[in-house]
Amino acid sequence: MTKPLKITLITLCALLVLSIVGYFVANAIVSSKVENFLKTELxxxxxxxxxxxxxxxxxxxxxxxxxxxxxxxxxxxxxxxxxxxxxxxxxxxxxxxxxxxxxxxxxxxxxxxxxxxxxxxxxxxxxxxxxxxxxxxxxxxxxxxxxxxxxxxxxxxxxxxxxxxxxxxxxxxxxxxxxxxxxxxxxxxxxxxxxxxxxxxxxxxMGEYENLKIASANITQDEAVFKEMKIYTKYSKQKFDNMIAIERDHFDVSITSLVLEGQKFGYEKDSIFYFKSPKITLENPEMHIYRNKLIADDLTRKKLYSRMLRELKFDLTLSAINLKNATIVYSEKVNADMGAGQLSFTKMNADIKNISNTYGESEKTTLDIDAIFMVQTPLKVKWEFVVNNVNDAFVFRVDLGKLPAADLNAFSQPNLKVNLEGELLQTYATVSGDANTSRVDMKANYEDFKVEILDGEGEKKNTILSAIANLFIAKNSDRASDGFREGNKEGIERDHTKSIFNFLWLSIKSGLASVLTGDGKINK
Known part of the structure; x- marks a missing residue:
C-alpha cells in the first residue's frame, strides 16, 4: 500500500468516525434542547x-x-x-x-x-x-x-x-x-x-333541554355524510312539562342520512362567516313534536322565515335541499282531561330551493312538498317568498285530495271537542300574506259534511249545539259530483307571538269557514 493511499484511507476512516460520533452528538444535543424546552420554556x-x-x-x-x-x-x-x-x-x-x-x-x-x-x-x-x-x-x-x-x-x-x-x-x-x-x-x-x-x-x-347524537360521519372538502342523526328532548313529556314555565316543543327528530355536497365555508374578507352548499339531501327524516298548550304561552314576537334568513349574522347559501320520505307528527294538548290531538304528514318528499340570504332582491325561496296527510289523503304544497322583501310577503298554495272528515277527529276531538263527518273530495287553497295580514281563497268539493259538538268531557254528543251548528253549514258543496263551493276571507290578522304555522292555520280555517257556511259561491 502506497503512503498517499494509506493517508487517504486513514483520513476517510477518521472522517467516518467523526461523522458517526458527530451524528450521535448532534442527536444528543437536539434531544437535550427539546427536553429542556419542554421542561423550562413552556x-x-x-x-x-x-x-x-x-x-x-x-x-x-x-x-x-x-x-x-x-x-x-x-x-x-x-x-x-x-x-x-x-x-x-x-x-x-x-x-x-x-x-x-x-x-x-x-x-x-x-x-x-x-x-x-x-x-x-x-x-x-x-x-x-x-x-x-x-x-x-x-x-x-x-x-x-x-x-x-x-x-x-x-x-x-x-x-x-x-x-x-x-x-x-x-x-x-x-x-x-x-x-x-x-x-x-x-x-x-x-x-x-x-x-x-x-x-x-x-x-x-345542545343546551338545557336537547341533545344531539350522530352515529358516524365522513367529511371531505367535496362531501359531508352524517349517518343516523338524532336530536331529542332529554326528558319525558311529563317531566319536561313540569320543568318549563312557558310552552316549548318537546321533540324527537331522527335522520337516517344527511348529505351535504360541495360544501364550502370560511370568512369573507376575514370578516363575515359564510357557508354554502349546492345540494343537501335528508333521507327518512322523522320528526315527532309535542306541545302542551296548558302551559303559559311564549309571548315573545316570532319572525317569519324570510326575516329570520334576512337577519342571519352570517352568509348562508343553500341552493337545494331535498327531503326524501319524511314524516312529521305534531301533537298538541289543549284540554287537561283529554289526550293530545294529533296531525300527521307521512311519505313526504320536499324540494326546497334557495335557502339563502345572499341572493338578489328578485330571487325566490320555494318549497314544493308532496305528502300523505293523516291516514290516506294526498297533499301538495307550494310555498314561496322572497328573503329580501322587507314586508315578508309570501304565497302558500294547498292542493288537498280526498279526505274523510273522520280522519281529522284525532286532532279535533281532544282539542276542539268536535267530531267531523262526511268527506272532502278535493280542496284548493291559496294564502297570500305578509308579516301582518293575509287573504285566503279556497274552494272545496265535499259531501255529507256535518259537525258533532261534544259535551264538556268530550265524550258525548251535545245534540242541541250540534243541530244549531249544522244549520249554518252547507251539507254538500253541490249536488253535481264535480261542483265546488268557493270561499274567501281577507284582512286575517297575524298573532305575532305565534309561529307562521299558526298564521297559516288561521288563514285556512277562515277560508274553510267561508266555504262551509255558504257565504261563497258555487262554481260548476
Whole structure:
C-alpha cells in the first residue's frame, strides 16, 4: 500500500468516525434542547410528560412515546385540559430548509390515539382561552400532512360533572398545511389544500333541554355524510312539562342520512362567516313534536322565515335541499282531561330551493312538498317568498285530495271537542300574506259534511249545539259530483307571538269557514 493511499484511507476512516460520533452528538444535543424546552420554556400552566423521546436528525424524525399534556387555568388550580397519546410523530423534518432558508418543512405530523378531556368551567373568563396573534412567527411552517388518528374527545361541565360533548374514533387528515405571519392573524390561522374527517358516536348537549347524537360521519372538502342523526328532548313529556314555565316543543327528530355536497365555508374578507352548499339531501327524516298548550304561552314576537334568513349574522347559501320520505307528527294538548290531538304528514318528499340570504332582491325561496296527510289523503304544497322583501310577503298554495272528515277527529276531538263527518273530495287553497295580514281563497268539493259538538268531557254528543251548528253549514258543496263551493276571507290578522304555522292555520280555517257556511259561491 502506497503512503498517499494509506493517508487517504486513514483520513476517510477518521472522517467516518467523526461523522458517526458527530451524528450521535448532534442527536444528543437536539434531544437535550427539546427536553429542556419542554421542561423550562413552556407556560407555567402547561406541562408535558412522556415515557421516551427519540430524535433522528438524519431522517428528520422526532418520536415522543406516551406523552401526557396538562393545562391548568390561571384562575383555578383545576386541570382544564388533559391529553394522553400513544405517540406524537414528526416525520421528514427538512433540516436543510431550516438551516439555509429559515423555514420549517415537515412531511408528516401524526398524533396517534389521543384522548382529550376538557373540563369546561363557565367561571373562567373567555379571554383565558384566546391566544395572541400579534407576535410574529420566527419561521414559516409547512406540513405536507397533519394527521390525528383514532382520537377520543370528552368535554365535561366542571360544576355538574355532566357530559357536554363526546366523539370517538376521530380521524383527521389535513393536507398541505401552511402557517406564516399573514395567516396567523386571520380567523382561520392557517391555509390548507384539502381535508377529510371521520368519527363515530358523537354526542353533544345542545343546551338545557336537547341533545344531539350522530352515529358516524365522513367529511371531505367535496362531501359531508352524517349517518343516523338524532336530536331529542332529554326528558319525558311529563317531566319536561313540569320543568318549563312557558310552552316549548318537546321533540324527537331522527335522520337516517344527511348529505351535504360541495360544501364550502370560511370568512369573507376575514370578516363575515359564510357557508354554502349546492345540494343537501335528508333521507327518512322523522320528526315527532309535542306541545302542551296548558302551559303559559311564549309571548315573545316570532319572525317569519324570510326575516329570520334576512337577519342571519352570517352568509348562508343553500341552493337545494331535498327531503326524501319524511314524516312529521305534531301533537298538541289543549284540554287537561283529554289526550293530545294529533296531525300527521307521512311519505313526504320536499324540494326546497334557495335557502339563502345572499341572493338578489328578485330571487325566490320555494318549497314544493308532496305528502300523505293523516291516514290516506294526498297533499301538495307550494310555498314561496322572497328573503329580501322587507314586508315578508309570501304565497302558500294547498292542493288537498280526498279526505274523510273522520280522519281529522284525532286532532279535533281532544282539542276542539268536535267530531267531523262526511268527506272532502278535493280542496284548493291559496294564502297570500305578509308579516301582518293575509287573504285566503279556497274552494272545496265535499259531501255529507256535518259537525258533532261534544259535551264538556268530550265524550258525548251535545245534540242541541250540534243541530244549531249544522244549520249554518252547507251539507254538500253541490249536488253535481264535480261542483265546488268557493270561499274567501281577507284582512286575517297575524298573532305575532305565534309561529307562521299558526298564521297559516288561521288563514285556512277562515277560508274553510267561508266555504262551509255558504257565504261563497258555487262554481260548476
Amino acid at each position: 407556560p407555567e400552566n402547561l406541562s408535558v410528560d412522556y415515557e421516551s423521546l427519540d430524535v433522528s436528525i438524519w431522517s428528520g424524525n422526532v418520536l415522543m412515546v406516551q406523552p401526557k399534556i396538562l393545562n391548568k387555568g390561571s384562575h383555578t388550580s383545576k386541570t382544564n385540559i388533559e391529553v394522553e397519546l400513544d405517540t406524537i410523530l414528526v416525520d421528514g423534518f427538512g433540516l436543510w430548509s431550516y438551516l439555509i432558508n429559515d423555514k420549517i418543512n415537515v412531511k408528516t405530523v401524526q398524533l396517534r390515539s389521543p384522548k382529550l378531556i376538557y373540563n369546561h368551567n363557565s367561571a373562567i373568563p373567555k379571554d383565558e382561552y384566546k391566544s395572541s396573534s400579534k407576535e410574529e412567527l420566527k419561521q414559516d411552517i409547512k406540513v405536507d400532512r397533519f394527521n390525528i388518528q383514532d382520537a377520543e374527545i370528552i368535554i365535561k361541565d366542571v360544576e355538574t360533572d355532566s357530559l357536554l360533548f363526546q366523539a370517538e374514533r376521530l380521524t383527521i387528515n389535513v393536507m398541505a398545511v401552511a402557517i406564516d405571519n399573514a395567516s396567523v392573524k386571520k380567523r382561520i390561522p392557517f391555509n390548507y389544500d384539502g381535508y377529510n374527517i371521520s368519527y363515530s358516536d358523537l354526542f353533544y348537549s
